[in-house]
Amino acid sequence: MSTHHGGKITLKPISEMAKFQKNLIPANISEDYELKPMFKKIAGEKEINKGVIAFRDFLYLFCDHLISDGHLYDKPPKNPSSMTDYPFLHNLTNLLVEMGYNSKLSKNGNSLLITKIPSCMAIIDEKGKKKNPKISSSSLIECIRFLNLCGFIFNGIDLEAKILDISKIKLEVLYPKNPIMLTGLKVMSVAEMELRTTRRYWNDNNLLRCDYRLIKKEDTDILDILKDFLHPLPKKIQNFALKLHQHYTDMGMTCVMTILGDVNFAYSFINKSQKVLSPRDIYSLSLWQFSYSMRYGYCLIIRAKKTDKYLNIIEKFPLFLQDIIAKGYGCYRKLGNKHCQHDCQGIRIPLDNSIIDISKEIETWLDNEISCSGRSK
Numbered sequence: 402m403s404t405h406h407g408g409k410i411t412l413k414p415i416s417e418m419a420k421f422q423k424n425l426i427p428a429n430i431s432e433d434y435e436l437k438p439m440f441k442k443i444a445g446e447k448e449i450n451k452g453v454i455a456f457r458d459f460l461y462l463f464c465d466h467l468i469s470d471g472h473l474y475d476k477p478p479k480n481p482s483s484m485t486d487y488p489f490l491h492n493l494t495n496l497l498v499e500m501g502y503n504s505k506l507s508k509n510g511n512s513l514l515i516t517k518i519p520s521c522m523a524i525i526d527e528k529g530k531k532k533n534p535k536i537s538s539s540s541l542i543e544c545i546r547f548l549n550l551c552g553f554i555f556n557g558i559d560l561e562a563k564i565l566d567i568s569k570i571k572l573e574v575l576y577p578k579n580p581i582m583l584t585g586l587k588v589m590s591v592a593e594m595e596l597r598t599t600r601r602y603w604n605d606n607n608l609l610r611c612d613y614r615l616i617k618k619e620d621t622d623i624l625d626i627l628k629d630f631l632h633p634l635p636k637k638i639q640n641f642a643l644k645l646h647q648h649y650t651d652m653g654m655t656c657v658m659t660i661l662g663d664v665n666f667a668y669s670f671i672n673k674s675q676k677v678l679s680p681r682d683i684y685s686l687s688l689w690q691f692s693y694s695m696r697y698g699y700c701l702i703i704r705a706k707k708t709d710k711y712l713n714i715i716e717k718f719p720l721f722l723q724d725i726i727a728k729g730y731g732c733y734r735k736l737g738n739k740h741c742q743h744d745c746q747g748i749r750i751p752l753d754n755s756i757i758d759i760s761k762e763i764e765t766w767l768d769n770e771i772s773c774s775g776r777s778k
Contacts, residue, residue, distance in 0.1 A: 413695060415475040415487055419467035421695050425610045425664065426460050428632045435618040440591065444510060444584050449616070452510075456585030457611040459551070459576070466551050474547050484695065485662060489543070492536045494606055495520045496544050500574060501590025501608075511580040513587065515572040522567060538564040552578045592616050623656050627666055630658075630691070634699060638752055641760050642691060642701075648764065649689075652771070657683045663694035688774070689767060691752070699752035701763070704730070707773035714769050718762045725750070726766070 432450045440449060467490075475489040499520055504513040520535040536544070542565050545555055556573040558565065576582045592615040593608045607615055614621040627646055631639045646666075650656055654668045657680040667687035671678055684690070689703045708715060708726055715726055730748050750756055756763070 410481045410484060410486075412477050412481050412484065412486065415471040415477075415490065416468045418487060418490065418695065419464045419471060421693075422609060423461065423464035423468075424633045424693070425630075426457060426464070427611060427613070427629045429629070430454050430457055430611075430613055436616055437618050439595075440588055440616050443506065443588055443591070448510065448581065448584055449588050452581045452584030452586075452588060453611070453613045453616070454585070455579045455582035456589055457613075458579070459582050459585075460609065460611055463551050466547070470547075470550060474543050488540070492520075492540050493544050493547065494609060495536060496541070496548075497586070498590050498593050498606075498608055501586040501588075502594045504574070504587065506584060506587050510584050511575065513572075513574040513583050515574060518567055521565075538566070541565055541567060552576055588616060589613070623658065623666075626658055627656070627691070630664065630666065630693065634752060635754070637757055638754070641757060642752065645701075645764065645767075649767070649771075654688075655683060659684045663692050665693075666691040688770065689747070692746070692749075697749060697751070701750045701752055701756065702747040703750070703767065703770070704747040705766070705770050707770055710773040711769040714765060718766070719759060722759055722762055 430453060432447075432454065434450070436446055436449060443449065444452065471489070475487065478486055478488065496518065499518045500513065500515055503517050503519065504515045506513060518536075518541075521538075521541050523534055524532050526532055542558075542560070542562060545553075545558060545565075546560055549555065549560060554575040554577060556575065557570050558572065574583070589608050589611065592612075593606065596615050597607060614626070624643075624646065627643070628639075631642050634642075646656065646668075649668055653670060653672065655671050656666055656668050659665045659667060659680045661681075661684075665684060667684040667690040669683045669686040669688060671683055671686065678686075687704065689701065692700045692702050694700075705726065708729075715723055718726070725748060728748075730746070750763075
């Protein structure tokens with residue numbers, strides 16, 4: 402979940418990646434929201450709402466099997482290119498998306514008929530050069546076996562085969578445990594393929610997060626998204642985070658969610674901007690943020706630049722917090738042959754029980770940083 406800048410990369414087990422991903426799946430999905438018109442041609446609104454919830458439940462099972470059995474299928478690269486280099490998970494992600502997108506839902510909604518999976522097929526490019534499939538035949542069969550373990554049934558494939566020629570196969574895909582899940586897969590795959598505006602990565606994937614907000618007609622309030630983000634944390638930490646969010650949005654800060662490998666809720670003042678800012682622009686201007694990453698877990702990150710102007714306030718903080726602030730932040734990747742430690746992101750404080758004891762100091766710190774930056778309540 403970080404950018405590599407030299408040094409050997411050691412990947413965490415795929416089970417750890419699955420635990421991380423599982424926390425991003427929304428705990429609460431309403432059955433009562435209006436869909437964007439483009440989805441109503443797939444199925445009825447009630448069926449889609451139930452299907453998305455069933456798909457969310459499948460993703461929990463999917464992550465559980467990655468945690469318990471993923472090591473039997475995953476083949477980590479000898480020289481990973483980044484902290485997110487998990488080819489098996491990348492292939493699974495592409496396969497699920499294309500299964501849903503390139504399929505026809507049966508009239509009773511109990512099966513998907515698939516006639517093509519582009520990632521598994523060779524293509525001829527504009528120059529007439531043949532390009533091999535993105536997912537090899539041997540990798541495809543491993544992915545299908547894993548999905549079979551998760552409850553899928555693939556009629557038209559021999560699971561004992563060593564290789565598959567997908568171009569000659571018509572697949573009927575079933576999910577007997579809860580057939581309505583296939584409707585959810587279909588809808589979420591369409592949303593992933595047609596509504597996202599950036600390149601898809603497995604670790605920035607609306608499908609694996611079950612980001613059902615994409616299919617809603619009305620935008621979702623950022624507070625509701627933040628509540629989903631915080632749901633794995635203890636209640637008192639959730640309350641602390643929500644209090645900070647409310648306090649600083651009431652002061653005029655804008656909050657945006659970005660996924661840059663890590664998941665971030667960034668807070669910035671943007672009312673003086675003369676142009677329309679993207680979420681990444683707002684992130685780059687942020688004073689502070691909530692973050693969730695494989696490396697650090699849940700954290701509060703503060704980009705304090707004016708601490709020299711309120712040292713008299715900081716001197717009243719607990720000594721350990723004074724030390725954290727005194728160290729500051731910056732990029733240390735040039736110190737030895739090490740990969741990026743994300744020290745340039747800001748001063749990082751874990752969102753665990755220890756932060757409750759300094760909650761008042763955190764708010765005082767942020768208030769003074771804002772005031773000394775030319776902002777005021």
